[in-house]
Amino acid sequence: DARVTQTPRHKVTEMGQEVTMRCQPILGHNTVFWYRQTMMQGLELLAYFRNRAPLDDSGMPKDRFSAEMPDATLATLKIQPSEPRDSAVYFCASGPRTGDGYTFGSGTRLTVV
Amino acid sequence: DQQVKQNSPSLSVQEGRISILNCDYTNSMFDYFLWYKKYPAEGPTFLISISSIKDKNEDGRFTVFLNKSAKHLSLHIVPSQPGDSAVYFCAASDSGTYKYIFGTGTRLKVLA
Numbered sequence: 001d002a003r004v005t006q007t008p009r010h011k012v013t014e015m016g017q018e019v020t021m022r023c024q025p026i027l028g029h030n031t032v033f034w035y036r037q038t039m040m041q042g043l044e045l046l047a048y049f050r051n052r053a054p055l056d057d058s059g060m061p062k063d064r065f066s067a068e069m070p071d072a073t074l075a076t077l078k079i080q081p082s083e084p085r086d087s088a089v090y091f092c093a094s095g096p097r098t099g100d101g102y103t104f105g106s107g108t109r110l111t112v113v
Numbered sequence: 114d115q116q117v118k119q120n121s122p123s124l125s126v127q128e129g130r131i132s133i134l135n136c137d138y139t140n141s142m143f144d145y146f147l148w149y150k151k152y153p154a155e156g157p158t159f160l161i162s163i164s165s166i167k168d169k170n171e172d173g174r175f176t177v178f179l180n181k182s183a184k185h186l187s188l189h190i191v192p193s194q195p196g197d198s199a200v201y202f203c204a205a206s207d208s209g210t211y212k213y214i215f216g217t218g219t220r221l222k223v224l225a
Contacts, residue, residue, distance in 0.1 A: 004156070031211065042119075042217030043157070043202060056212055091156055097211065102147075104156030 002026040004094050006105035013112055018080040021108045024073055025094030032075045033093040033102065034067055043091070049075065050097070082112045116140045117205050119216035127224050132190040134219050136203035139184065143205040147213065148177060148188050151200045160201075161188070164208070193223045 005024040013019055025032050034046040047057035047067040057067055064083070069075045079086055089109050095102035118137045126132045136146075144165035149157035163170040163177045163186065170177050176189045190197055200220050204213040 033213070035215070040217075043204075043215035045212065045214060048212060055210070093156070102159060102213070104149075104158070106154070106156050 002103070004092055004103050004105035006090075006092050006108050008108060009106065010109045011111070013082055013110070015083055015112055016081045017112075018078065019082045019086075019110060019112075021077045021090050021092075021110070023075040023077075023092030023094075023105060025075060025092070026103055027073070029094035029096060029103075031095050031097060031102075032069060033091075034075070034077050035091045035093065035104075037089045037091060037107070046077070046090075079110075082110075084112045087111050115217070116143075117203060117214050117216040119201075119203060119219050121219050122217070123220040123222070125222045125224060126193045128195055129192045132188075132193045132197065132221055132223065134188040134190075134201050134203075134221065136186045136188075136216055137184060138186075138205045140205070140207075140214075141184070142207045143214075145206050145208050145211070146177070146179065146186055147204045148175075149202045149204065149215075150197075151202065151218070157202055190221075193221075195223050195225050197221060198223045 007022045031050050033048040035043045046059045049069050052069040066078045089107040091107045093102045093104040147162045148160040150160050151157040161175050179186045200218045202215050202218045204215045206213045
């Protein structure tokens with residue numbers, strides 16, 4: 001089965017440190033999403049890309065978060081500097097343009113202490 | 114502003130009975146809806162979808178109903194099985210962007 005691969009699976013870091021999360025979308029999928037899961041907000045959309053171009057990153061705190069797709073096989077989400085309130089599970093998902101069948105990765109559990 | 118709402122954080126149902134999970138949305142531009150299921154320590158997995166041209170879509174034990182005038186959709190699971198115990202998310206988007214907005218999820222527990 002084709003999978004969306006996210007690394008690392010777990011990350012514990014100190015407040016103020018830079019955090020980079022990586023995602024390898026399924027080959028051939030041209031749409032990539034970053035979501036954050038929190039207890040209060042459920043799955044929040046942070047950013048999404050189509051054909052590597054950022055279409056919407058309005059869900060991200062702009063001063064500290066950035067998302068990029070340096071190539072079709074890699075999407076990154078960076079937090080600098082990290083804060084305790086960023087602690088959450090971050091999911092990447094990829095899919096075809098038409099919407100059905102977006103596949104999620106297993107997530108990166110981030111803890112900022 | 115929560116555009117997609119799942120007002121029941123949790124639901125318990127006896128095995129073999131029907132589970133009904135509800136979802137409300139506020140954006141009238143939404144015309145495509147998905148349900149995802151999530152087990153602990155895993156990513157959500159796609160379950161079933163419906164577009165606004167339909168009011169019902171069925172896939173085995175899972176049926177999604179859409180009431181556009183009420184901006185409400187529901188997922189019915191019949192019969193419920195213990196393996197259905199998971200968190201269920203509904204998601205909505207407009208078909209122009211396929212930018213999915215998710216609800217907060219409902220934790221379903223099916224009791225054996």
